[in-house]
Amino acid sequence: MPPFIPPLYDPSKTVPALSSERALVSFPVESLTQFLHGSILEPQRRIRTLLESDPVFSNADKPFLSREKMYVRSLEKAAKLVEMRKRNGWSEEDMMVAMRMLGDSTPQFLHEALFIPTLRTQLSDEQQKIWLPKAENYEIFGCYAQTELAHGSNLRKLETTATFIPETDEFEINTPTINSMKWWPGALAQSSTHCAIYARLILHGKDYGVHPFLLQIRAPGTHDPMAGIELGNLGNKIGFNTIDNGFLRVHNVRIPRSQMMMRNSKVTRDGKYEPAKNAKMNYSTMVAIRANIVRNAGFALGQALTIAIRYSMVRLQGGDRIPSHKGEEIKIIDHGMQRFRLTTSLALSYAMLMTGRVMFEMHRRNLENVIQGEVGLMAEVHATSSGLKALTSDLATAHMEDARRACGGHGYSWCGGIVDILTTTLQDVTVEGENTILHLQTSRWLLKTILAALKTKDLSAVPAGLRLALQDANALEQERATIVPGQPVSGETLVAAFWHREARVLQEVVTRILKDGSGEEAMAKSQVRMVELSRTHGEGMLVRNFFEALAKEEQTIVSKGQDPSKGFLPVLKQLAELHAIHRLLEQAGDFTEDGYVSRRQVVWLRERRDVLIDGLRYEIIGLVDAYDLSDNQLNSAIGRYDGRVYESLYEWAKYGMSIMEKGSQGGVLGFDEVLKDVLAEGRRINGVVVTPKL
Secondary structure, X not given: OOOOOOOOXXXXXXXXXXXHHHHOOOOOHHHHHHHHHHHHHHHHHHHHHHHOOOHHHOOOOHHHOOHHHHHHHHHHHHHHXXXXXXXXXXXXXXXXXXXXXXXXXXXXXXXXXXXXXXXXXXXXXXXXXXXXXXXXOOOOOEEXXXXXXXXXXXXXXXXXXXXXXXXXXXXXXXXXXXXXXXXXXXXXXXXXXXXXXXXXXXXXXXXXXXXXXXXXXXXXXXXXXXXXXXXXXXXXXOOOOOOOOEEXXXXXXXXXXXXXXXXXXXXXXXXXXXXXXXXXHHHHHHHHHHHHHHHHHHHHHXXXXXXXXXXXXXXXXXXXXXXHHOOOOOEHHHXXXXXXXXXXXXXXXXXXXXXXXXXXXXXXXXXXXXXXXXXXXXXXXXXXXXXXXXXXXXXXXXXXXXXXXXXXXXXXXXXXXXXXXXXXXXXXXXXXXXXXXXXXXXHXXXXXXXXXXXXXXXXXXXXXXXXHHHHOOOHHHHOOOOOOXXXXXXXXXXXXXXXXXXXXXXXXXXXXXXXXXXXXXXXXXXXXXXXHHHHHHHHXXXXXXHHHHHHHXXXXXXXXXXXOOOOOHHHHHHXXXXXHHHHHHHOHHHHHOOOOOOHHHHHHHHHHHHHHHHHOOOOHHHHHHOOOOOHHHHOXXXXXXXXXXXXXXXXXXXXXXXXXXXXXXXXXXXXXXXXXXXXXXXHHHOOOOOOOOO
């Protein structure tokens, strides 16, 4: 097993540069950690301590492993988790916590987070009695097979078929064309024995659309593909290479009718179809994953920023030409541009964490409803999760890449840590729906809600901040931002600004669509502006949810008889103001083109942003420490809690050399195989004679 990395880890030997920074933080970091994580903090720490006491969970060797070896190592971790779950009596939630604490991805995630939830939400109670124990006890290992080679986001056009055979009471599963083979599912290529496969239901020659089925793909004992099943691995990807993404072709494979997942839709023995109350109930797992992407985006960005900010407080560079520095280099965090890019990204991370809470709660309530057969929340949760998944994954990965660049050359190294975090998270911009398509789904829901309200004159279903624009077409032209130069900008003022921007974009899109006929073709003509509408809707949610979370926390603090002007709350209020101002300035044209925000106000907002960034200078180390990430989770030589950057880089490089494959004669790999002859020929040409050592 690999040694624990970062090497030399000793919390008592934290470098003075970081110790002094932490001493200047104005709030108790532990209290902020508790606010961020809530009741899950204690089990996270308890489970993480168990994991990190076992060498199998060390991530030290990952930067030096081939894809094949990374996959095997991930299975070792997965197997140990199953063992620990049984030994410690972990709940389902404990298991999910354990997987989040790994600092790595395993095929087990696809089984626990996609396959099992699909069984819970799509199988009937009778079916669950048969299949859930098998999945929960790892008698079977499953994945989620929906995407096809030629169809991903447009689920209506999936081509895999499940044809009912009444004579034998079976379904015959087929991927009838090259286009229809399942392509991309994680844990499909090598790990899974079964899959939840989405196929077109064909009854008596009639197509009833896409439904979920349970298909066995590998034989017990041998793990060989079942008859009629062809499986393969898709090879290297940008990231996520611990997971065996694969393809699946199915040729005339029969399954019992009872393996159609029948909680929502049913097929009776005589071939009668009983539809679901809402067809989207069949895709509740996909909606759940989108909600989780929103929830996790803030923490993923937080991981990258923890590394970048800690490194920026240890690394000295430049500034020695400034007379006041007396020839001494300064911490790179004290360069204005470095501080600007990392602090604004940190504000975004916290905004996404607050919105992730809201999204997760919406999903939780919807999931409870779906299991009970209620679909009232489904459309809103589907639309909201779609747009927020698209927005947060785009923003998180862009800011993670900027954090990586902020670390210079060491940020380019896998041992720097950000590369692995970024390339793993990059899948989120495409997985479970390509982002442009998801933005269009969100704006389409918004528009349908608005158009229905205009038709009925009932605005109760319209978000409150958009109603005035619908009641009075000229109201937006009269609105002006209440930003007062020279004064802090209140949350109410900033929230109102984002509502105004969204209402104006919505008004433009509605006007154009009504002009073009209000149907699908009219919407197709307005796609560019519709994507902007979804983004403005999501941006507004990020701003509102941040301020609302802080207002709620302030009420909690006051109810306990404590002083809300002390502790972390004043710092988070500055961070929320910074986030909203920065997002407004990044898209200033949207707010100024109709005169809502004036040029003078924009100038003040820039000044105010600088004041906030400077005011947060000695808080940001506390803000990233509050994420409560262990060194093994970060797996970074430059983002260590103790700040021993250079020793770690050196030790890690030596460790990599120690496990590197040797050449055929036991020397450096590549010399005997190739370089020896190349160099010998060069010496021969130049007439150089090498005298062998005695």
